[in-house]
Amino acid sequence: MSAAPLSPAPVTAAACSLMSCHSCGDLVPVASGLHRCPRCAAGLHLRKPDSLTRTTALVMAAAIFYVPANIFPVLTVKQFGKGAPSTILGGVVELLEGGLWSLALLVFFASILVPVLKLCVLSFLILSVRSGSRWRPRDRTVLYRVTETVGRWSMIDMFMISILVALVKLGAVATIEPGLGATFFAAVVVITMIAAAGFDPRLIWDLAEEPK
Amino acid sequence: MARGSPNALDRTLAALVCFFFANLYPFMTFSLEGRAEENTMMSGVITLAQDGYQPLAALIFAASIGVPLLKILLFLYVLLPVKLGFRQPGLAQSYRFLDALGPWGMLEVYMLGVLVAITKLSGMATILLGVAFYAFVALMLLTTAASSAMDPRLVWDRLEPGS
Numbered sequence: 001m002s003a004a005p006l007s008p009a010p011v012t013a014a015a016c017s018l019m020s021c022h023s024c025g026d027l028v029p030v031a032s033g034l035h036r037c038p039r040c041a042a043g044l045h046l047r048k049p050d051s052l053t054r055t056t057a058l059v060m061a062a063a064i065f066y067v068p069a070n071i072f073p074v075l076t077v078k079q080f081g082k083g084a085p086s087t088i089l090g091g092v093v094e095l096l097e098g099g100l101w102s103l104a105l106l107v108f109f110a111s112i113l114v115p116v117l118k119l120c121v122l123s124f125l126i127l128s129v130r131s132g133s134r135w136r137p138r139d140r141t142v143l144y145r146v147t148e149t150v151g152r153w154s155m156i157d158m159f160m161i162s163i164l165v166a167l168v169k170l171g172a173v174a175t176i177e178p179g180l181g182a183t184f185f186a187a188v189v190v191i192t193m194i195a196a197a198g199f200d201p202r203l204i205w206d207l208a209e210e211p212k
Numbered sequence: 213m214a215r216g217s218p219n220a221l222d223r224t225l226a227a228l229v230c231f232f233f234a235n236l237y238p239f240m241t242f243s244l245e246g247r248a249e250e251n252t253m254m255s256g257v258i259t260l261a262q263d264g265y266q267p268l269a270a271l272i273f274a275a276s277i278g279v280p281l282l283k284i285l286l287f288l289y290v291l292l293p294v295k296l297g298f299r300q301p302g303l304a305q306s307y308r309f310l311d312a313l314g315p316w317g318m319l320e321v322y323m324l325g326v327l328v329a330i331t332k333l334s335g336m337a338t339i340l341l342g343v344a345f346y347a348f349v350a351l352m353l354l355t356t357a358a359s360s361a362m363d364p365r366l367v368w369d370r371l372e373p374g375s
Contacts, residue, residue, distance in 0.1 A: 023308045024368045039371050040304040095332070103331050106324070152315050155275060159325025162256030162272045164332065165263065167242045167249055174244060174336070178265050186268050193315060
């Protein structure tokens with residue numbers, strides 16, 4: 001079979017009254033009235049249901065949790081009874097002061113930059129779709145894809161905390177304890193991951209391909 | 213049924229072996245002023261739960277132990293019958309579940325967390341890496357290799373009527 005030339009206005013499955021299964025990619029006619037994919041039994045929808053509402057709610061929840069996640073300490077290092085609680089940002093500064101700039105950069109990227117950028121990018125995508133924007137659909141899709149992929153890396157700090165608190169339990173000499181900020185930070189990571197998964201990037205293309 | 217690398221099954225079996233070593237043996241040892249503390253992957257989860265951080269403990273457990281194990285078992289459930297030539301019930305559901313678990317298994321992210329933890333402590337005390345650490349590195353590489361060798365069409369083709 002020879003490759004068909006790319007048409008300037010690609011045909012979408014939805015425009016042909018076909019639903020594509022989110023799970024196995026099977027195409028099912030809308031007119032069939034099926035709610036489950038006949039091949040793999042996943043739920044069938046033309047677009048992810050209530051995508052914008054869900055994503056908006058989750059992004060707002062994550063933004064609220066983001067504040068205590070950064071105000072409260074995520075861990076406290078106690079040496080000879082003296083404790084020094086540190087926040088997420090404090091942890092980065094400590095690494096930097098210790099001369100570990102490459103690691104400081106990694107933690108800064110994963111724990112500070114990624115969550116902020118995720119919240120900004122998701123808010124921007126929601127607003128652009130809600131306002132019916134046709135601006136650079138391709139770049140916005142790439143932005144979405146990156147956001148969805150990179151989100152889980154924010155968990156680096158949480159894993160580090162779980163290792164430190166278990167390892168450093170030497171009573172009076174040295175202990176490391178978790179802090180309240182860690183719970184909020186983990187909540188931000190989980191909520192933004194769910195928010196990103198709930199956004200349907202096809203909404204960007206639906207608007208871009210509508211006849212003017 | 214030739215499509216999809218047969219390596220996926222071998223790699224998954226190897227990953228299962230590594231999983232047990234990574235979880236049952238000491239991960240690292242921390243020693244300071246003549247006192248030593250040893251930990252396994254589970255001890256972080258247990259300590260967090262004891263300190264009153266149950267939700268965080270549950271999340272760490274799921275991302276570093278629960279989901280990776282579930283993924284290995286589901287891989288075996290999907291792939292073994294293909295090799296042995298019989299049809300298992302719930303193939304589509306298993307594969308969809310595997311797909312949904314995708315981003316929640318975070319072995320690579322955990323690896324970086326370990327790296328940051330080691331570096332943070334190295335100025336404070338002596339760190340010795342245990343058997344589980346090396347098994348964990350192998351586990352991480354093998355699960356990634358198994359996932360990349362897995363072709364989902366292997367599953368969907370099997371579900372087509374008449375196959």
